[in-house]
Amino acid sequence: MKKKSQTYLWFAIYFLMIFLPLILLMILPRPAGREFLREVSVALGFLTMALLGLQIIPTSRLKFFTKAFPMDTLYAFHHGLSILTFILAFIHPILLFINNPATLRLLNLIEAPWRARAAVVSVLAMLFLVVTSVWREVLKLKYDIWRWVHDFLAFLAVGLALYHMFKVNHYMALTYQKVIWLLLTGIWTAIILYLRLVRPIILLRKPYRIDRIVEERGQSWTIYLKPDGHQGMSFEAGQFAWITMESPFIFRENPFSFSSSSEVGDEIAFTIKELGDFTETVKEFKPGDTVYVDGPYGTFSMDDHADDELVLIAGGIGSAPVMAMLRTLADRNYQKRVTVFYGNPTWETVIYREELEELAKKLDINLVHVLEEPPEGWEGESGFLTAEILRRHLPEDYRRAAFFLCGPLEMINAVERALKAIDVPPGHVFPEKYEMA
Amino acid sequence: MRGGREMNKRDRIKRLFIIITVALCVGLAVLFGAIQAGLF
Numbered sequence: 001m002k003k004k005s006q007t008y009l010w011f012a013i014y015f016l017m018i019f020l021p022l023i024l025l026m027i028l029p030r031p032a033g034r035e036f037l038r039e040v041s042v043a044l045g046f047l048t049m050a051l052l053g054l055q056i057i058p059t060s061r062l063k064f065f066t067k068a069f070p071m072d073t074l075y076a077f078h079h080g081l082s083i084l085t086f087i088l089a090f091i092h093p094i095l096l097f098i099n100n101p102a103t104l105r106l107l108n109l110i111e112a113p114w115r116a117r118a119a120v121v122s123v124l125a126m127l128f129l130v131v132t133s134v135w136r137e138v139l140k141l142k143y144d145i146w147r148w149v150h151d152f153l154a155f156l157a158v159g160l161a162l163y164h165m166f167k168v169n170h171y172m173a174l175t176y177q178k179v180i181w182l183l184l185t186g187i188w189t190a191i192i193l194y195l196r197l198v199r200p201i202i203l204l205r206k207p208y209r210i211d212r213i214v215e216e217r218g219q220s221w222t223i224y225l226k227p228d229g230h231q232g233m234s235f236e237a238g239q240f241a242w243i244t245m246e247s248p249f250i251f252r253e254n255p256f257s258f259s260s261s262s263e264v265g266d267e268i269a270f271t272i273k274e275l276g277d278f279t280e281t282v283k284e285f286k287p288g289d290t291v292y293v294d295g296p297y298g299t300f301s302m303d304d305h306a307d308d309e310l311v312l313i314a315g316g317i318g319s320a321p322v323m324a325m326l327r328t329l330a331d332r333n334y335q336k337r338v339t340v341f342y343g344n345p346t347w348e349t350v351i352y353r354e355e356l357e358e359l360a361k362k363l364d365i366n367l368v369h370v371l372e373e374p375p376e377g378w379e380g381e382s383g384f385l386t387a388e389i390l391r392r393h394l395p396e397d398y399r400r401a402a403f404f405l406c407g408p409l410e411m412i413n414a415v416e417r418a419l420k421a422i423d424v425p426p427g428h429v430f431p432e433k434y435e436m437a
Numbered sequence: 438m439r440g441g442r443e444m445n446k447r448d449r450i451k452r453l454f455i456i457i458t459v460a461l462c463v464g465l466a467v468l469f470g471a472i473q474a475g476l477f
Contacts, residue, residue: 011454018458022465026472033473040470047462073451080455088462 006068018050041095051085053188070299086126115167122160129153144252200248203292206230210289218349220273221282236303237262237324241295248292254278259320261327273317300432308402315343315407330362343370368393387418406432
């Protein structure tokens with residue numbers, strides 16, 4: 001199936017899963033109606049439930065889903081729709097209170113019936129979910145702790161909301177509503193079982209061993225992995241994987257871009273910069289250690305642009321996927337010109353500095369280093385990557401080139417603006433933003 | 438360029454998707470309320 005058709009099919013399924021219960025309720029037999037606000041509230045409750053359960057899908061990393069949508073788009077959907085779900089969940093009781101202020105007594109958790117207690121705790125769990133996700137960094141929550149908290153609160157919110165809905169038992173007394181909600185719950189449960197049980201088992205059966213660890217510049221390390229008792233995986237240069245040193249059942253994995261050539265079948269590599277948490281432990285890894293690799297993921301790939309002029313723009317550790325692309329191009333004996341812009345704080349922190357010089361002998365690379373704090377006597381570009389710097393080094397026909405950008409979010413946003421300023425068609429720009437969760 | 442469409446599509450889809458979802462949620466909820474309250 002074509003990618004476009006696949007995208008539309010997923011949208012259709014997604015909307016169907018959200019709206020089908022309510023639409024069926026509108027066209028099939030149902031109990032007599034009540035007050036307007038009360039019924040609007042009930043409808044919002046149904047929609048909240050459907051949206052809440054579906055939130056597991058965008059971040060599930062199911063391959064048939066990640067092939068249709070870029071990962072950062074899926075995360076953006078998840079963020080946006082989760083906030084919408086919370087707002088709907090909040091409006092649901094507010095409308096009931098406006099309709100009949102006497103229902104405010106349901107907020108008294110000591111005397112309220114269990115269905116109301118479940119609803120209140122579910123909405124509170126949603127509130128904590130949103131707060132801990134949106135302000136994770138402000139709250140200084142470590143990523144792996146946040147993930148456990150996120151999972152726990154999500155289970156709590158969904159489970160209690162379902163309990164509330166079945167216990168209220170007004171429209172849910174209808175057999176077709178029971179069937180459809182049990183069906184939806186079944187789908188959500190199946191996805192959770194796959195994520196939490198089946199996928200970890202698959203990963204356990206396909207471990208990798210660390211072959212060697214190479215210290216790079218800029219407090220970074222490259223770990224080279226070999227498949228242990230299996231064929232390994234094929235990936236496209238630019239893609240990434242989630243890796244963990246612990247049991248895949250612990251779910252403490254982190255996403256990293258492949259930095260090795262996609263043409264080398266029996267070895268994969270990841271370059272990891274020390275940025276706290278897991279990344280600080282990389283230097284303690286030893287050859288022979290087991291690593292579990294879940295991937296490949298992502299649509300950041302140059303493989304569909306073999307005929308285009310390539311411009312690769314990297315900032316700091318964003319050079320890892322760009323390096324994978326350059327190594328792959330070298331292995332493929334790529335003959336065309338490649339322009340590389342590479343931004344770093346200092347000359348000493350330029351990851352792959354020496355290897356890039358070696359690659360320049362094999363490939364037709366126009367390598368432009370841009371340093372924030374250049375050393376004395378530096379004759380290259382300095383400061384941040386601007387439209388002027390881009391224009392100075394880009395080939396004349398740059399508007400026809402494919403631009404691949406990878407680096408910190410702020411840098412990518414600034415470069416996208418610079419590219420727009422020099423009239424690069426937005427459709428030729430492919431960003432990989434290094435902030436998703 | 439496959440991905441070329443993607444980048445344009447990416448921002449457009451994100452915005453459209455959320456707007457359509459919000460509009461449908463509010464629209465259907467109000468419609469359901471109106472039907473059940475006998476406003477039609």
